[in-house]
Amino acid sequence: MDRKKYIKLILILGSLTALGPFSIDMYLPGFSGIAKDLNTSVANVAMTLSSYFIGISAGQLLYGPLLDRFGRKKPLYIGLFVYILASLGCVFVTDIDAFIGLRFIQAVGSCAATVASVTMVRDLFPVKDIPKVFSLLMLVVGLSPMLAPTIGGYVTNSFSWHAVFLILMFLGIFVLIAARFGLPSNYEPDQSISLKPKPIVNNFLIVLKEPQFFTYAFTGAVAFSGLFIYVAASPILFMDIYKVDAKTYGWIFAFMSMSFIGASQLNSLLLRKFSSEQMIFGALITQLLITIIFLIAALFHLLDLYGTITMLFLFLGCLGITNPNTAGLTLAPFRANAGSASALMGAIQLGFGSLASFAVSYFVKDSLIPMVILMTISTTSSFVILNIGKRSIKKSY
Template structure:
């Protein structure tokens, strides 16, 4: 293990928490926002969709920018924008303003999505990279476990606007952490000057790389299932099943626990069986769990414990899929790691945004739409794993 491994994992994990924290802490507020602003459910769901669209598209700019200017300057810009947009969200008086300000918030948050992945690739590859990625995810796990509970607490006493003030404070702390705790990993001699042709060529190389695209889309479909759950769960759990905001937060944390617990075994299993084999088997498990869930729900087994249990099983499988696929997709693209991480992140976020829009069109407040949408993600991910992950195993460590 290289010196500074734990320190880097902690810093990158805390930085990477900013985006998820602004989503997970916000979830218990969705019904209250709908009532406060007089907005329908689908309009409130669009505040999530606008965030994810901006979160995805903006990574296309942060990646090349981090290859040109170093990793830290784009982080400063993104965190500052995120902080200002968060304060604006707290002052929003209409759902239209909130949707627009959430878009700006997503533009800022994109910096702490793509750049930490490039920083990991600057220092580590193969199973070491997977180990660091999963350690970062262990730190990130505090967000879905604690953020909804924290959100419920501040909403109950201070109103939904307080959530955005809290995440603005988190962005300010992250700026300080970036300034004084994070070293620059893209040194002057390795920086790539901006050339539109070179950037387009890098995109062309990546888009034509079958393995890169397969791994990116597999991870994206896994993340889309999270986004589907995120956009519907607060309405389903509190409206249909009658949970309180605190009970919803605990149920939400349980699903997150399965994901982050299994992710800690990704590197060890990758060393023993091969990373691509881990992805193939775990994707099959995710698809199986989601198909069983939709079959049972469709057959009329309307049980909250059953739904939570099947979601937990699927998310446990995704804890192996997502970090492993992220690292594998970058292994062959070290010189353009920032661009590769950005393009991958953008495609995954946009796929998630499309999933939110589609599920919002069919969601009726009952569990079948959630179960069916996640099952579609599982089947598509399985088909991709069978058709794109046939090449020889990626080497664990590359020069």
């Protein structure tokens, strides 16, 4: 594959993957404005974030079999069309319950792009290149949490939060056009794949029983739930506890994203010397030490705004290394049912993310300690899962 085509594919696949993060992050600075306009509380507005996570988690399982049965393009187009319509609906919403429902539908649409992009990485690149490709995708995806809340803050201040969803609608249209004209169709639809519930469930069970899949899918998902904890807690942490305004919050969020991006690119370099297995183990050990130090400092009230930002910056850097490696090793054993495997991996990841965001909305009120406790639990659990699961993996590819 020539370099120009390689870069084009990375950019298009990255834009597909970035649609979800943009939809999550861009409206965060508008939470207080949304609550005021819809006559509700910020906590209720946070439920729209949770409903998005639930929608994107459930939608992953829907699109996996569809992508394997009908090819990568048709389900992708349908999902993006649903996303565009739901985004337009959010522009005109006047009721919090309708908003929560539309965010769920928007998520179901957007995850077609997420599942398709991950699946097509498996289609288009050799197994040995997958962790590197995921690291490059992290660079493209990583720009979204840098840009989204910053743009969202300025758009919300200059116009209103409604304009954010208008921008998301046009972003969906752009991604649809890019996918239509820029992505190859080298996967032959498999008509033998049944869309009846029982065969679909059986297919997912076959994937789930693969030791390499469940070890790295659950290790990655539980570790990555730390990012969802941070995203869900950040408006409360920075705007309510540390009293920063919407624009400043956007810039803090953007700065934090540099850690995730930088680490994912460092990962590409380190993969020349170390295996993905070694990178995951090293990143989780480091993440565990960081969360323990973070928790001790929080409990003894040793952290101001800048100290908190520093600890979160280090924590997110570890996730930037863990995520592309766990994703690559999770999908490595699969070829025929890569769609189902990537969908199940995404559903597991977003499922834990949904639980994490619900936990944040329940526990994080006026202190950062509950957030740090949740991060410590997720990191410790991930490390335990990795070390138990590794015993059952046999090298077979």
